[in-house]
Amino acid sequence: MRISIRAILPAFILLYTGVKAQETQHDTIFTEMDELVVTGQIEPQSIKKSVFNVQVITEEDIKRQAANNMADVLNQYLNITVQPSSGEGRSTVSMFGLDGQYLKILVDNVPLVSDTGLGNNIDLTQINLDDIQQIEIIEGSMGVTHGANAVSGIINIITKKSTRNKWEITATVQEESVGDEYAPLYDEGRHIQSLRIAHSINKNWFVAVGGNRNDFEGYKGEFGGKEFTNNPNDPGQLRGYSWQPKEQYFGNALVRYQKNNTRIFYKFDYFDEKIDSYNRIVNNERQTDGRELRYSNDRRYFTNKLYNHLNAVGKLLGLDYNASVSYQKQQRDVEDFRYYIQLDAERGNEKEPYQETEVLYSTGTLSNFFKTGKADLQLGYEFVNTNGYSSSLSGNFNGEDQEAVNLKKRLENYDFFTAAEIKVTDKFSVRPGFRYSFQSKFEDQWAASMGLRQILSNGFEARLSYGRSYRTPNYDELYTYFVDVNHNVQGNPDLTPESGHSVEGSIKKFTYFESGLHMKNTLGANYNTVDDRIEDVIVAFNPQLTTRYININSYKRWTVTTTHDVMYKNLKAKAGVSVMGISRAIDSxxxxxxxxxxxxxxFNANVAYNVPKWNTLFSVYYKHNGKVKQYIQENTLDNPEFVLSEVESFGLMDASVRKDFFKNKLSLTVGARNLLDVVSIRSSQATGGDAHSAGTTNILMGYGRSYFMKLTYNLNFN
Structure with a gap:
């Protein structure tokens, strides 16, 4: 394995910047590295006491990046890959080489609704960042505490539920270029406005409301945009966008009551999105008056989401309880119309349902069965009722009559789990767990885990864990049905859930010096397998190409990761390297x-340095993604075979400067994303493992270097 100088050079620049910064520091602004975490714990506790390996992304980290959405945040973290889709405007995330179906995303421990179910394949661009307190990432199998599809890990978004002041009002305006395309307030670029008001009514009651508008005008790139009529002298220049325009609105409200040991909150979120999809084909239509009009058959997608979450925490008969009930609904409609370019007019608009998912969800735990402090036991449940609908516009599905029809299905599961945390000694603790899931569609499933934590001398900590989890098939895998003269693509209602096993170990070293220097060094390794993995493979050629989802894949993955954190007065720096090996054995x-x-x-690294005299914070982030290889099935050959595909390496670098004015009431952040100007990366196929290329394609990863300016007004008073 060769690592190019271009990949490592930015890292040395970052580290050199950090070293030089130490020469002029005076005051301390960064806090202790030992954050409080709640995800997967019997009770909230520090990272040091957690049996799991946890990464915490703080509110301050999000501010440093001036992130628009979760995709901007997660792009810079190891073992995580953000996968954008320019046509659909979506961004999903994979962890440890497993896509978004194996990773669960939650808000306050409740999984988010998605197109294909609950918690998986979440569009990161649809997650609002305005009310986030911190983001917790737990790596590895979490099937015991979080159920189906938490095979590679979970991401839990913790929202704000209190304030330090009686009133906190935050208003933000952000302008950002999209590559080299920008026009103030409209037409080009990204334009964001947000407002959040939080109020502590008294010591018991707290309320907060917020709203956000994110207007992304799209990225034309090599295309001509909405009003382009195509140039007959240049057939390579077409109408449309490389990245489709979209406009999003977020709204949220929270009410919290807290007295003694009881806390109850209700959280409501509303999301509205419009995506304009412009056809690249331009047609001619002759009018009765002899005029010839240019038109395209365009489409518009509308998505609405409702999120309701009621949570209660307190004591019952001496036990600690934590219970949540959530109702979520996602509805997507599609509008088809004919757009006449010269007239700037739409005709023949027809709006139809496209997809809908409704979820009724509840989870709860009882804990604190033992009062000795040496052990704790947690008993829990999780009930899920998912009612999904997809029209034939979103894909063809296999109905009961085996014909392509609209799909409406209900999936349910009723789970019960238990976990214990036993302090064998003051320095050694054990955490076993088990879950059993009663399934309406599939055979009953189970998950198990065992975690060990040992405190060693001289600041060392060791962790070792095992987990078994499972993933249930999604709607497309179960019910897809598409047939034409050349293709036959079939879902498989007889699919069985996949099962995953993972073993993880890590050693951490915490070092604290009298000078104020704090260091954390981590070395971790894990091994993961997925049995009966579902793949869409070619199963026949005559009389047409036939593909089918079947349980045939064996997946294995090992990872070795090392990270290093440094905190010294005004300096905070982090660097890490992850090496991963993936094996996929498929026999169709x-x-x-x-x-x-x-x-x-x-490889990733980031540096933040504060200059107290200027009240200014400088931040730089860099991540290098190495070359990715995998075997894919070649569908164009008469005799199908698996060929080696290579996706080239690329690096992402972001930088920002934030300055506070007027006693921190006004904050200005300016910076740039994608400083290395990545737009697309090359994917090639080598036949039979030979060195020569059998074909190349480009994968859109971004829209080039972009610049932003964010202005935030904070009004806090008691």
């Missing part, structure tokens, strides 16, 4: 893949 009956481990790596 017509073709078999190689089961070799294909190795790739990631």
């Amino acid at each position: 009956g017509l073709a078999q893949s190689d089961d070799d481990f294909l190795v790739n790596y990631q």
Whole structure:
């Protein structure tokens, strides 16, 4: 494995900047690295006491990046890859080489609704950041505490539920270019406005409301935009956008009551999104008066989401309880119309339902069964009722009559789990867990885990854990049905859930010096397998190409990661390297893949330095994604075979400067994303493992270097 100088050079620049910064520091602004975490714990506790490996992204980290959405935040973290889709305007996330179906995303421990279910394949651009307190990332199997599809890990977003002042009012305006395209307030670029008001009525009651508008005008790139009529002298220049325009509105409200040991909150979120999809084909239509008009058949997507969450925490008969009930609904409609370019007019508008998902969800735990402090036991439940609908516009589905029809299905599961945390000694603790899931569609499933934590001398900590989890098939895998003269794509209602196993170990070293220097060094390794993995593979060629989702894949993955954190007065820096090997063995009956481990790596680093005299914070982030290799099935060959595909390496660098004015009432952040100007990366296929290329394609990863300016007004008073 070769690591290029171009990949490492930015890291040395970051580290050198950090070293030089130490020469002039005077005051301390950064806090202790030992954050409080709640995800997967029997009770909230520090990272040091957690049996799991946890990463915490703080509110301050989000502010440093001036992030628009979760995709901007997660882009810079190891073992996480954000996968954008320019056509749909979505961004999903994969962890440890497993896509978004194996990772669960939650808000306050409640999984978010998505197109295909609950908690998985979440569009990161649809998550508002205005009321986030911190983001907790737990790596590895979390099937015991969080159920189906938490195979590679979970991301839990913790929202704000209190304030330090009686009133806190925050208003923000942000302007951002999209690549080299920008016009103030409209037409080009990204334009964001937000307002949040939080009020502590008294010591018991707290309320907060907020709203956000995110207007993304799209990225034309090599295309001509909405009003372009195509140039007959240049057939390579087409109408439309590389990244489709979209406009989003977020609204949220929270009411919290707290007295003694009882806390109750209700949280409501509303989301509205419009995506304009412009057809690249321009047609001619002759009018009765002899005029010839240019038009395109365009489409518009509308998405609405409702999120309701009622949570209660307190004591019952001497036990601690924590219970949540949530109702969520996502509805997507599609509007087809004919757009006449010269007239700037739409005709023949037809709006129809596209997709809908309703989820009734409840989870709860009882704990604190033992009062000795040496052990604790947690008993819990999780009930999920998902009612999904997809029209034939979003894809063809296999109905009861085996014909392509609209799909309406209900999936339910009723789970019960238990976990214990036992302090064998003051320095050694054990955490076993078990879950059993009663399924309406599939055979009953189970998950198990065992975690060990040992405090060693000289600031060392060791952790070792095992977890078994499972993933249930989604709607597309179960019910897809598409047939034409050349293709036959079939879902499989007889699919069985996948099962995953993971083993993880890590050693951490915490060092504190009298000078104020704090260091945390971590070395971790894990091994993960997924059995009966679902793949869409070619199963026949005659009389047409036939693909089908079947349980045939064996997936194995190992990862070694090392990270290093430094905190000294006004300086905070972090660097890490991850090396990963992935093996996928597939046998469709017509073709078999190689089961070799294909190795790739990631490197990241970030530095923040505060200048107290200027009240200014400088931040730089860099992440290098190494070359990715995998075997894919070649669909164009008469005799299908698996060929080696390579996606080239690329790096992402962001930088920002934030300055506070008027006793921190006004904050200005300016900076740039994607400083290395990444737009697309090359994917190539080498036939039969040969060195020569059998074909290349470009994968859109971004829209180039962008610049932003964010102005925030904070009004706090008692």
